[in-house]
Amino acid sequence: MNEKLNHEATESSTKRMIKNMGDIEQKILIVDDEKANRKVLKELLQDQATIIFAKNGEQAIELAKKHVPDLMLLDVIMPDKSGFEVIEEIKNDPVTMAVSVIFITGLANSDDEERGFDLGGCDYIYKPFKANIVIARVLMHLELIYQRKMLDSIAHIDALTGISNRRKMDAVLVDEVAANKRDKKQLLVAIIDVDFFKQYNDNYGHGAGDIALKKVAATFREVLKRPRDFAARYGGEEFVMILPDSNLDGAKLVMNNLMQALADKAIIHEHSQVSRYLTMSIGAVLIDGEQSTSPEQVIGIADRLLYQAKRQGRNQIVVETFFKTQAAV
Known part of the structure; x- marks a missing residue:
């Protein structure tokens, strides 16, 4: 019963947030080498944003430059590049440096957490996924990103002409x-x-x-x-x-x-x-x-x-x- 109530509460807050955001389309890049994890995250988040997938670090960097997502869910441990290596490249590129990154990992390690935040990550989600936690954290960051973009837009628009200042x-x-x-x-x-x-x-x-x-x-x-x-x-x-x-x-x-x-x-x-x-x-x-x-x-x-x-x-x-x-x- 509690799980059902939590799910309904999360769904209700989701609808309120999406209503407040109007028709703004947001994009999430999910990066995980495990197909099952990508599938779970898609099912949880496909109603909240446009979903893009990458199955390794190199592909993640390429797709981030191409699509410039609002949010990236980034696996820490991958066979070619670790999530830490990926975020370093993302944050050093002017095109993608503003992309928000949530690390996803199965290891709860305080040293890794500290390193991830130092590199520019904004949050951690742990495996196995708990639906309400994933949705709540992703929605929170999407709303923050939306608000930041709106404030940034206001601050950088010429009041007379409506183009950039x-x-x-x-x-x-x-x-x-x-x-x-x-x-x-x-x-x-x-x-x-x-x-x-x-x-x-x-x-x-x-x-x-x-x-x-x-x-x-x-x-x-x-x-x-x-x-x-x-x-x-x-x-x-x-x-x-x-x-x-x-x-x-x-x-x-x-x-x-x-x-x-x-x-x-x-x-x-x-x-x-x-x-x-x-x-x-x-x-x-x-x-x-x-x-x-x-x-x-x-x-x-x-x-x-x-x-x-x-x-x-x-x-x-x-x-x-x-x-x-x-x-x-």
């Missing part, structure tokens, strides 16, 4: 520069300035200016399609765009599409010196992963190229690749 941009730039060096790929960073925006505000009013900036921000949502493509309001009428794993042709296409998307909105600007509609200037740098470049240097180069675009007449793109200046496009 300067603080979020600074963090993303650091992570993407590091990832670009590690993966030996190419990263585009661009600063975008709305042309003659002071004159727009002076003549149409700051209320109209705010509406215009919202429309500019909307162009990023329309044009940027890949999951890691990123845009933020840098300050005032300036925006920053970050395109990981890019190339010159692809970057030019995206930037031209961005300018065209703004042109299609046909925002009247009779006091501009380059067009009767609102336009933008872009300074962009494409960084090769082989270059030893800091985030500060990257943003500094993009800023210099933006001013070059302004000096050359505005309403244009100036991009520099591997620190060799390209013609305006």
Whole structure:
């Protein structure tokens, strides 16, 4: 009877939590070399989140990078890599370092527990599994993760435009520069300035200016399609765009599409010196992963190229690749 009541209580709290979280989809990566354990955990948790499976450490790392789950249930003892080795790699990768990890183990050892927490684990679940304990702990951490993401989102969203703010941009730039060096790929960073925006505000009013900036921000949502493509309001009428794993042709296409998307909105600007509609200037740098470049240097180069675009007449793109200046496009 008590077991039934506990199960009903857990089920009730589960439904309340899911209702409070709305339609937010969360993902759990279950890592265990025993098929029976994976099956048990799936049956317990499949109603709470999308479940992904890995049967060894290498597969866990690969799937974590691919799916970036909210929570990982990680077996400590596995034949190829231990759970401790896996979490070290997960926590040292900018893409997966925020993934919460619960260790699952059949050994209740205080030294192992201490090591797991030191490496970044958030909890332990012991075998054999007790259904109510597994569900209660997983739900608790999913709710904490959800709340943390909501707070993080609020703290990193620009209140006017609804896209990311300067603080979020600074963090993303650091992570993407590091990832670009590690993966030996190419990263585009661009600063975008709305042309003659002071004159727009002076003549149409700051209320109209705010509406215009919202429309500019909307162009990023329309044009940027890949999951890691990123845009933020840098300050005032300036925006920053970050395109990981890019190339010159692809970057030019995206930037031209961005300018065209703004042109299609046909925002009247009779006091501009380059067009009767609102336009933008872009300074962009494409960084090769082989270059030893800091985030500060990257943003500094993009800023210099933006001013070059302004000096050359505005309403244009100036991009520099591997620190060799390209013609305006």
